[in-house]
Amino acid sequence: MTDFNDKQIEILQVAENLFAEQGFDGTSVRDIAKSANINIAMISYYFGSKEKLLEALILYRISDMRLQMENLYREELTPIEKIDRLIELYIKRIHQNKGMYQIIHFEISSGKRIINCDAFNEMKKNNLEVLKNIIKEGQDKNIFNKDVNVVLLPTTIMGTYFHFQMNKPFFKDILNLNTQEDINNYVYNELTIHIKQTIKALLTYEK
Amino acid sequence: MTDFNDKQIEILQVAENLFAEQGFDGTSVRDIAKSANINIAMISYYFGSKEKLLEALILYRISDMRLQMENLYREELTPIEKIDRLIELYIKRIHQNKGMYQIIHFEISSGKRIINCDAFNEMKKNNLEVLKNIIKEGQDKNIFNKDVNVVLLPTTIMGTYFHFQMNKPFFKDILNLNTQEDINNYVYNELTIHIKQTIKALLTYEK
């Protein structure tokens, strides 16, 4: 269904970086062509138009982004361990595809562009179901509290990550994160720990 | 220092809505002129350029956005009450100025535009200091845990809110939020409660 040749994939990757950096409207087809070392006409030739290139990019990445959360749910782990693993999985996936998410979020929240988000929403709904099952398991075992807004749990997890990303210049400044290496380390250690700690506290604290 | 006449303020408000909806690059000066019922040339006449209009807008809103957190800190409240009030204050302010924040975040995270964020960063640093003082007060009274990443607390608070905003179409769907009224209610009730609960759990839970 989504079969692109090497040339097309290279264009998609270049476009992904530019769209994430400068936005869709802020990136011209000439920018893309220059970065990918191709002729401008190749974009229309391969994808039809700039907007269809964006749609192709989203489909390409979503098909590459399927979480194996069901496997996680079936593993022999305590609910708390599952939550830990789930957060690690979440952060890793969105950190690796942060450019993609940045584009999608901007284009979604601005109702201007009409892009097909059905596949994206289906993925989110599915992830939410798996999470609900894990939470219910923990509640049945009297490990987790029952007055938790499960729908907003992924929002807190991903929101914390994305707000960190959005304010990267601020955190670079106050936390002395000079290289991309420093940032990756902070994300995979401090930030992940903070999120795990937060979610676990919310699920297990005594009133 | 930031003295705009009525006409300029109307242009700023119109521009704010359009920028938030369609992005800076996605909004033309003709769009702004049309919405504000003015001639295109008035934008250059009053602000110099489209980009200087954006800078004026940010300055205008930030000077309008000063949180009286110091007053909160000095009030006779328990640390937990202070945190509750602080979260209410945070959510109320960013929800009222969500368009502004959307613009700033996008323009900051894309390093493309060079806008003066110093005033914005100073505000954030100041808010962080006030929060640190409240947390320390709670820790000295043995109410709050000591192993909390305070720097990431506002990130979790605001990140949860913004990620909710960004995925508004998704939540509208699964939570049946049909009108703006429904959304405002959900933000000021369920969402605020969830955030308060989360932060309090993180600050007070037993290991």
Added chain:
DNA sequence: ATCAAATTTAAACAAACGTTTAATTTAAAC
């Protein structure tokens, strides 16, 4: 009523935009 400054206008500007064209080169099949 007069005059000067501030405001508003329509028109024009060059530059950049996304897209298309038609000609050329490359690659593969016979």
Added chain:
DNA sequence: GTTTAAATTAAACGTTTGTTTAAATTTGAT
């Protein structure tokens, strides 16, 4: 080697972009 389709190119297309111009209008003080 010839043929045919695919890939690539430079050039041009018509719009739209942000900005400027110069003339017209409004405003407020004298």
